[in-house]
Amino acid sequence: MADKIPTEQWAQVLEKTGGKVQYKKIPVQKPGPDEVLINVKYSGVCHTDLHAVNGDWPLDTKLPLVGGHEGAGVVVALGSLVEDIQIGDYAGIKWINSSCLQCSFCQQADEPLCAKAQMSGYTVDGTFQQYAIAKAAHVARIPKDCDLEAIAPVLCAGITVYKGLRESGIRAGETVAIVGAGGGLGSLACQYAKAMGLEIIAIDGGADKKEMTAKLGARAFVDFATSKDLVSDVKAATEDGLGPHAAILVAVNEKPFQQAAEYVRPRGTVVAIGMPANAYLRAPVFESVVKMITIKGSYVGNRRDTAEAIEFFRRGLIKAPYKSCGLSELQSIYDMMQEGNIAGRYVLDTSK
Numbered sequence: 001m002a003d004k005i006p007t008e009q010w011a012q013v014l015e016k017t018g019g020k021v022q023y024k025k026i027p028v029q030k031p032g033p034d035e036v037l038i039n040v041k042y043s044g045v046c047h048t049d050l051h052a053v054n055g056d057w058p059l060d061t062k063l064p065l066v067g068g069h070e071g072a073g074v075v076v077a078l079g080s081l082v083e084d085i086q087i088g089d090y091a092g093i094k095w096i097n098s099s100c101l102q103c104s105f106c107q108q109a110d111e112p113l114c115a116k117a118q119m120s121g122y123t124v125d126g127t128f129q130q131y132a133i134a135k136a137a138h139v140a141r142i143p144k145d146c147d148l149e150a151i152a153p154v155l156c157a158g159i160t161v162y163k164g165l166r167e168s169g170i171r172a173g174e175t176v177a178i179v180g181a182g183g184g185l186g187s188l189a190c191q192y193a194k195a196m197g198l199e200i201i202a203i204d205g206g207a208d209k210k211e212m213t214a215k216l217g218a219r220a221f222v223d224f225a226t227s228k229d230l231v232s233d234v235k236a237a238t239e240d241g242l243g244p245h246a247a248i249l250v251a252v253n254e255k256p257f258q259q260a261a262e263y264v265r266p267r268g269t270v271v272a273i274g275m276p277a278n279a280y281l282r283a284p285v286f287e288s289v290v291k292m293i294t295i296k297g298s299y300v301g302n303r304r305d306t307a308e309a310i311e312f313f314r315r316g317l318i319k320a321p322y323k324s325c326g327l328s329e330l331q332s333i334y335d336m337m338q339e340g341n342i343a344g345r346y347v348l349d350t351s352k
């Protein structure tokens with residue numbers, strides 16, 4: 001028997017952009033006809049949640065806001081139209097909470113590009129609460145043999161970097177630079193890249209992140225804080241000195257977005273994923289032309305990418321480090337993240 005659904009629950013609520021989150025009790029919502037209610041057991045904390053708190057993107061959030069979009073839990077209630085997922089199933093709430101499923105983008109499985117897409121923990125309440133709602137069509141299906149705590153970071157970080165690696169067109173045996181490799185997305189990117197048979201050059205700062213990325217499978221580490229010439233150091237880290245085949249940018253500063261086009265090899269691809277505030281990509285036109293460089297953005301993933309990213313995890317290929325703490329401690333995680341002091345991901349236990 002499923003536990004009775006309470007009418008009230010613990011949540012972290014942001015009242016005002018730029019303020020602090022407040023741990024308090026709020027009502028549990030009821031799912032609409034095409035929605036499910038999920039008892040969120042664990043939620044990862046993504047840097048996007050911090051962008052939402054700081055209000056540093058050119059896109060307003062709802063307010064008051066319950067953030068969070070890496071929620072892993074158990075389905076506890078179904079809307080009247082929902083048939084393909086059952087009470088008791090494991091499910092994940094990801095960034096794309098819903099989309100219209102009708103526009104030309106949705107029809108081609110580009111649902112993140114849907115103009116009517118709703119985003120968990122941004123335009124609708126997310127996973128920093130014990131019970132959260134999502135459209136049944138969009139919730140991630142999580143197999144029962146997966147650990148809900150460990151899989152939480154896959155639901156944004158994992159899907160996003162898996163998609164970004166695919167978008168880069170890189171092939172097994174080739175070399176990828178992962179920029180911001182010691183952070184949440186970066187640590188997952190190292191694991192997906194390793195599982196895909198890629199050589200990894202990790203770029204980030206500090207001894208902790210160097211050690212962590214080495215354990216995750218990186219062959220080389222370039223420290224952005226101490227390197228005197230980052231472009232040459234990255235090129236020098238490739239066997240033939242020509243630079244990596246692709247760069248996956250998951251850093252939260254602008255500078256690396258202005259360096260990558262200079263160190264990828266001819267025909268190389270730069271994939272922008274991180275979204276530092278007010279930042280621009282920059283590339284030298286002459287070299288980009290004569291080296292035939294591709295520069296592109298990559299935004300989360302669709303439902304198929306979600307299923308594939310989860311399958312890598314289920315097969316035991318994705319073991320990214322995470323630290324656990326209680327939902328009540330979210331503000332202190334934001335403070336550490338702001339300073340760039342988190343190696344890997346934090347996962348919140350919503351029962352604490």
Ligand SMILES: NC(=O)c1ccc[n+]([C@@H]2O[C@H](COP(=O)([O-])OP(=O)(O)OC[C@H]3O[C@@H](n4cnc5c(N)ncnc54)[C@H](O)[C@@H]3O)[C@@H](O)[C@H]2O)c1
Pocket residue numbers: 045046047048049051156157160179180181182183184185186203204205224250251252253255256272273274275276298299300301337340342344
């Ligand atoms: N495109 C998408 O779909 C998508 C999805 C999720 C997150 N994001 C964005 O990705 C970014 C990263 O998120 P996260 O949760 O991994 O953040 P994080 O804070 O966990 O990690 C960021 C990492 O970047 C590193 N870094 C900072 N400056 C750097 C530099 N100059 N060179 C190399 N590394 C540097 C930091 O040390 C840190 O390890 C955020 O902007 C987030 O909003 C985008």
Ligand SMILES: [Zn+2]
Pocket residue numbers: 046047048049069095156157
């Ligand atoms: Zn995210």
Ligand SMILES: [Zn+2]
Pocket residue numbers: 099100101102103104105106107111114115116117
């Ligand atoms: Zn649509």
